[in-house]
Amino acid sequence: MLNIVAAVAGRDLKLAMRRQADIVSALFFFVIVVSLFPLGIGPEPDLLRKLAPGVLWVAALLATMLSLPRLFADDHRDGTLEQLALAPHPLGLVVTGKVIAHWLVSGLPLALIAPVLGIQFDLSTDALLVLTGAILLGTPALSGIGAIGAALTLGLRGGGVLLSLLVLPLYIPVLIFGAGAVDATVSGLGGEGHLSLLAAMTCASIGFAPWAAAAALKIALE
Amino acid sequence: MTDRFNLYRFASPATFYPLAGTLIPYFAAIAAVFGIAGLYVGMLVAPTDFQQGEGYRIIFIHVPASWLSMFIYLVMAGWAAIGLAFNTRLSGMMAQALAPTGALMAFLSLWTGALWGKPMWGTWWVWDARLTSELILLFLYIGYMALTAAIDDARRADKAGGLLLLVGVVNVPIIYFSVKWWNTLHQGSSVNLTKSSMAETMLWGMLLMAMCFWMYSIAVALMRVRTIMLERERHTDWVKAILAGGEQ
Amino acid sequence: MIYWNSFSDFLAMGGYGLYVWGSFGVTAAVMLIEPIAVARHRKTTIARLKRQLRAESRTTAE
Numbered sequence: 215m216l217n218i219v220a221a222v223a224g225r226d227l228k229l230a231m232r233r234q235a236d237i238v239s240a241l242f243f244f245v246i247v248v249s250l251f252p253l254g255i256g257p258e259p260d261l262l263r264k265l266a267p268g269v270l271w272v273a274a275l276l277a278t279m280l281s282l283p284r285l286f287a288d289d290h291r292d293g294t295l296e297q298l299a300l301a302p303h304p305l306g307l308v309v310t311g312k313v314i315a316h317w318l319v320s321g322l323p324l325a326l327i328a329p330v331l332g333i334q335f336d337l338s339t340d341a342l343l344v345l346t347g348a349i350l351l352g353t354p355a356l357s358g359i360g361a362i363g364a365a366l367t368l369g370l371r372g373g374g375v376l377l378s379l380l381v382l383p384l385y386i387p388v389l390i391f392g393a394g395a396v397d398a399t400v401s402g403l404g405g406e407g408h409l410s411l412l413a414a415m416t417c418a419s420i421g422f423a424p425w426a427a428a429a430a431l432k433i434a435l436e
Numbered sequence: 437m438t439d440r441f442n443l444y445r446f447a448s449p450a451t452f453y454p455l456a457g458t459l460i461p462y463f464a465a466i467a468a469v470f471g472i473a474g475l476y477v478g479m480l481v482a483p484t485d486f487q488q489g490e491g492y493r494i495i496f497i498h499v500p501a502s503w504l505s506m507f508i509y510l511v512m513a514g515w516a517a518i519g520l521a522f523n524t525r526l527s528g529m530m531a532q533a534l535a536p537t538g539a540l541m542a543f544l545s546l547w548t549g550a551l552w553g554k555p556m557w558g559t560w561w562v563w564d565a566r567l568t569s570e571l572i573l574l575f576l577y578i579g580y581m582a583l584t585a586a587i588d589d590a591r592r593a594d595k596a597g598g599l600l601l602l603v604g605v606v607n608v609p610i611i612y613f614s615v616k617w618w619n620t621l622h623q624g625s626s627v628n629l630t631k632s633s634m635a636e637t638m639l640w641g642m643l644l645m646a647m648c649f650w651m652y653s654i655a656v657a658l659m660r661v662r663t664i665m666l667e668r669e670r671h672t673d674w675v676k677a678i679l680a681g682g683e684q
Numbered sequence: 685m686i687y688w689n690s691f692s693d694f695l696a697m698g699g700y701g702l703y704v705w706g707s708f709g710v711t712a713a714v715m716l717i718e719p720i721a722v723a724r725h726r727k728t729t730i731a732r733l734k735r736q737l738r739a740e741s742r743t744t745a746e
Contacts, residue, residue, distance in 0.1 A: 362603055366596050370586045379582050380600060383575040384607050387614040394618065415610075426603055433595040479694075480686045490698035494707045501711070540714055548707040555703050656719055663726040670733050679734050 218303050222311025223318075229288070230319045236281060237319050244277035244324055248331045259336040266335035267345070267396035270328055274349055274392075275385050278320045278356045282381070283374045285316055285364040286431065299435055305428035309365075313357045313424055321353025337400070344399040344409070351409060352392040355416040358423035359384050365430035388415060447526040449665045450674040456658040463658065467651035470644050478641030485638075491555045495638075498548040500646040501541045502566070504653055505573055506608075508538035512580075513605035516598030528594025529668065531601065532584055533661035537653050539577035545570050565619040569612045576604045590668050 230237065251269045252262055289295040298308050328349050329342040337345065363381035367373040391412045395405035478496035485492040512531045519527025549567050550560045561567070580597055587593035669675045688694040697704040 362599075366583060366600055367586070372586060376582055376586055379575075380579040383572050383579060383611070384603070386572060387607075387610050390614045390618045426599065430596060430599050433592055433599065436592065436595075480688065483687055484698065489700060491700035491703055493697065493700075493704050497707055497711045537718065540718060544711050544714060547710055551703045551707045555700055652715060656722060659719065659722045659726065663722070663729050666726075666733060667729055670736070675733070676737060679730065679737050 226315030247273040267393040306425040309424035325349040355419040358419035361427040463655035470648035474644030500649040501544040505541035516601040542574040565616040
């Protein structure tokens with residue numbers, strides 16, 4: 215079972231490594247969006263510190279969504295996806311592998327670069343740590359939920375915009391608890407509660423979302 | 437086996453189409469009766485609320501619209517579950533027929549909520565947990581309608597929309613509780629409107645209006661589903677017979 | 685039984701007239717326009733389907 219997941223994830227990672235430019239673009243999108251906010255709002259440290267969690271998290275949601283339309287589209291185009299769907303092993307495991315690969319190339323880099331951006335917003339060391347932890351814990355849920363949207367919109371015209379319409383409302387709980395964790399740390403309340411809820415959401419979505427996405431893929435491939 | 441056969445027969449568009457046609461006027465009439473009764477009780481008989489003055493009378497449409505917006509989403513998800521489990525054609529059509537009405541209910545809930553909030557809280561919009569959830573519910577309706585509209589193949593649209601509804605209905609409670617928690621953390625509105633004790637006539641007015649909205653929604657959804665059926669089943673004999681028969 | 689003293693009291697809604705009638709007015713408009721829009725859509729759909737049916741039967745007859 216784990217073999218299938220690992221094999222698919224490994225294959226997707228290898229394919230992603232051939233397209234490093236895409237990963238870097240999404241990362242720079244994140245950096246640029248976050249850097250635009252101080253320019254729009256003004257450089258006051260107090261205000262920026264207050265806005266930082268929300269700004270960083272909204273930018274992270276948008277950045278992880280950039281690569282979602284591609285999640286199944288390439289495999290769909292060259293017929294790999296249909297073969298995977300016909301294979302004896304459950305499609306849900308294949309999707310789990312793809313979700314893991316998607317997180318490794320989209321969520322993980324965001325978590326690594328987020329503390330650097332947090333410094334722009336004058337966040338304390340504690341808050342930076344919690345921010346990194348929250349993005350690490352929360353982005354897998356984004357990849358999982360996003361996979362459902364990507365599968366539902368597979369091959370549709372205007373798929374990218376449609377995908378964001380479907381997926382962004384479902385991202386709201388992750389946004390609330392992700393930004394809430396940093397917020398709570400900034401205000402000295404401690405973000406552990408938020409972080410554990412984020413972890414719970416990630417576990418639930420990694421467990422369930424791939425199967426829903428697999429069902430959506432089967433509908434799309436019929 | 438016979439039960440199943442009957443179920444399928446009832447769920448077949450050819451049987452449901454004329455049935456819906458006969459039912460629509462009844463539901464519309466019941467809606468009108470409940471509406472008149474509800475407006476009479478709510479607007480003419482019910483006394484004023486000592487905290488909120490006459491402005492509270494907006495709840496006679498705000499609360500029913502909010503209830504219906506949530507209820508319709510649940511009903512759509514129920515149809516979606518039936519459709520995905522038993523592969524019935526009617527389910528997807530019903531879900532699609534209900535969606536615009538549900539979205540309108542969500543819109544009305546937000547609109548009346550804003551008009552209520554202005555005199556009560558002094559602003560058109562507060563990030564109150566219930567208003568925020570209602571806004572997100574509207575987004576979910578819009579997402580569903582956009583998805584089904586983007587898929588040309590009707591069967592795929594039904595199934596993909598159904599799956600989205602099921603995913604949505606699982607998420608709605610999570611979204612609601614996270615928004616609620618977010619709201620208490622950020623100390624939103626301290627005014628809690630349901631806490632003020634409600635006179636019995638007020639409750640009656642609200643229930644009557646809720647019945648009116650409910651029956652109205654059924655009537656409009658049935659009207660809409662009949663059009664969807666004609667469109668979808670245009671190559672079948674029963675639709676051709678109806679079209680040749682000169683139905684208006 | 686009726687709570688109001690005069691019709692103008694009823695219209696004023698204790699100073700909340702704009703908000704109350706703004707809510708009820710828009711709701712009434714929505715509940716009026718929606719069925720009309722649905723009925724019109726039904727009419728145009730039936731007309732279009734009839735045209736298509738006629739076109740189809742003509743091509744099969746030929």
